Amino acid sequence: MQEQIQKILKHNQLSVTGGRTKILELFLAQDDALAHADIERKTGEKFDRVTVYRTLQTFLEKGIIHSIPTSDNSVKYALCKDNCSEGHHHDHHVHFMCSVCGKTLCIDEVSVPVVNLPAGYKVEQIQMIVTGVCKDCA
Amino acid sequence: MQEQIQKILKHNQLSVTGGRTKILELFLAQDDALAHADIERKTGEKFDRVTVYRTLQTFLEKGIIHSIPTSDNSVKYALCKDNCSEGHHHDHHVHFMCSVCGKTLCIDEVSVPVVNLPAGYKVEQIQMIVTGVCKDCA
DNA sequence: AAAAACTTGCAACTCAGTTGCAAGTTTTTT
DNA sequence: AAAAAACTTGCAACTGAGTTGCAAGTTTTT
Ligand SMILES: [Mn+2]
Ligand SMILES: [Mn+2]
Ligand SMILES: [Zn+2]
Ligand SMILES: [Zn+2]
Numbered sequence: 001m002q003e004q005i006q007k008i009l010k011h012n013q014l015s016v017t018g019g020r021t022k023i024l025e026l027f028l029a030q031d032d033a034l035a036h037a038d039i040e041r042k043t044g045e046k047f048d049r050v051t052v053y054r055t056l057q058t059f060l061e062k063g064i065i066h067s068i069p070t071s072d073n074s075v076k077y078a079l080c081k082d083n084c085s086e087g088h089h090h091d092h093h094v095h096f097m098c099s100v101c102g103k104t105l106c107i108d109e110v111s112v113p114v115v116n117l118p119a120g121y122k123v124e125q126i127q128m129i130v131t132g133v134c135k136d137c138a
Numbered sequence: 139m140q141e142q143i144q145k146i147l148k149h150n151q152l153s154v155t156g157g158r159t160k161i162l163e164l165f166l167a168q169d170d171a172l173a174h175a176d177i178e179r180k181t182g183e184k185f186d187r188v189t190v191y192r193t194l195q196t197f198l199e200k201g202i203i204h205s206i207p208t209s210d211n212s213v214k215y216a217l218c219k220d221n222c223s224e225g226h227h228h229d230h231h232v233h234f235m236c237s238v239c240g241k242t243l244c245i246d247e248v249s250v251p252v253v254n255l256p257a258g259y260k261v262e263q264i265q266m267i268v269t270g271v272c273k274d275c276a
Numbered sequence: 277a278a279a280a281a282c283t284t285g286c287a288a289c290t291c292a293g294t295t296g297c298a299a300g301t302t303t304t305t306t
Numbered sequence: 307a308a309a310a311a312a313c314t315t316g317c318a319a320c321t322g323a324g325t326t327g328c329a330a331g332t333t334t335t336t
Contacts, residue, residue: 015282015333036323048285053324055283067211071265075211094253099262107259113251115232115266120273121245124237127209128253129265135258153302153313174292186316191293193314 012062019051032103033076076104098134150200157185170241171214204229214242236272
C-alpha cells in the first residue's frame with residue numbers, strides 16, 4: 001500500500017510527505033467518504049488541522065479526491081476511482097447518505113440518470129444525492 | 139400581497155411581525171432562491187442578522203420555505219409551492235444552478251427521476267442538482 | 277553535499293452561525 | 307379598551323470552521 005501511495009503522489013507531482021501519506025492511507029482504507037473532522041480524529045494529534053485543510057485542498061485540485069455535497073450541507077471527501085485530474089473530474093455516480101449509520105457512499109455502479117429540462121437550459125453537470133438506509137443497516 | 143402574507147403567517151400560527159412580513163415579501167417577489175446574505179442585503183439595515191437567521195429557521199420548520207444544498211456547499215432557500223408543513227416537505231423537483239448568473243432555481247416542472255440502487259439499499263429521498271446555463275443566460 | 281523548491285506548524289485572524297437575556301411587540305384574555 | 311400572557315427582537319458575547327503570513331523544517335533537484 002505504501003507503494004501505491006507513493007505512486008499516486010509522484011504521478012501528481014507532489015512531494016511525498018508524512019501528512020499526505022497518512023491521509024491518503026486513510027482514504028484507501030475507508031469504504032465511505034470522510035469529513036475533515038473524521039480525518040483529524042483518525043490522525044490523532046499527529047498533524048495540525050491547517051495541514052489537513054491544505055492536504056485536502058491539494059488532493060482536490062489534483063483530482064485525487066472529490067468533494068461530495070451532502071444534504072445537511074457539510075462536505076465529505078472520497079477517492080476518485082476514475083482518472084480524474086486538475087479540475088477535470090468525472091465522477092458521474094450517485095452518492096448515498098445512510099440515515100442510520102451516517103455513512104456517505106459513492107455508488108460507483110449507478111450513474112446519474114439524464115434529465116430533460118425545459119427548453120433553454122443547458123446542462124453541464126448533474127449531481128444526485130440519495131438519502132435512505134444502506135445495505136449494512138437494512 | 140400584504141393580504142397573502144398575513145394569510146400565510148396566520149395559517150402557520152405565527153405572529154405577524156415586520157421582519158417576517160418583509161422576508162416573506164422578498165421570497166414572493168423573487169424567482170430564484172435566496173441565501174441568508176441576499177436577504178440581509180435586501181432588507182438593508184432594517185433587521186438584525188440574528189432575526190434573519192431565526193426567521194429562516196422558523197419558516198423552514200413550518201414548511202413555508204425549503205433549503206437547497208448547492209454544489210458549492212452554501213445554502214439557499216426558496217418558497218415551498220406545494221403545501222409542505224412541519225417536517226413534511228415534498229419538493230421533489232430538480233434544482234438548477236446557473237454558472238453564468240449564479241442564480242439557483244426550482245424547476246417545478248421536472249421531478250427527480252427514480253433511480254435503481256443495488257439490492258439492499260432503501261431509498262428515502264432523492265435530491266438532484268443540475269449545474270449549467272439558464273434560460274436567461276443562454 | 278549544497279541549493280532550490282516545497283511543506284509544515286504556529287499564531288493570529290475572519291466570518292458564519294448560535295445563545296442568553298432584557299426590552300419591545302403581538303396576541304389573547306378579561 | 308386595558309391588562310396579562312405569549313412570543314419576537316436586538317444586543318452583546320461567544321463558538322468553531324476555515325484562512326493567511328511567516329519562519330522553521332523537509333523533500334527534491336542539481
Ligand atoms: Mn463519489
Ligand atoms: Mn426548490
Ligand atoms: Zn448505514
Ligand atoms: Zn443564468
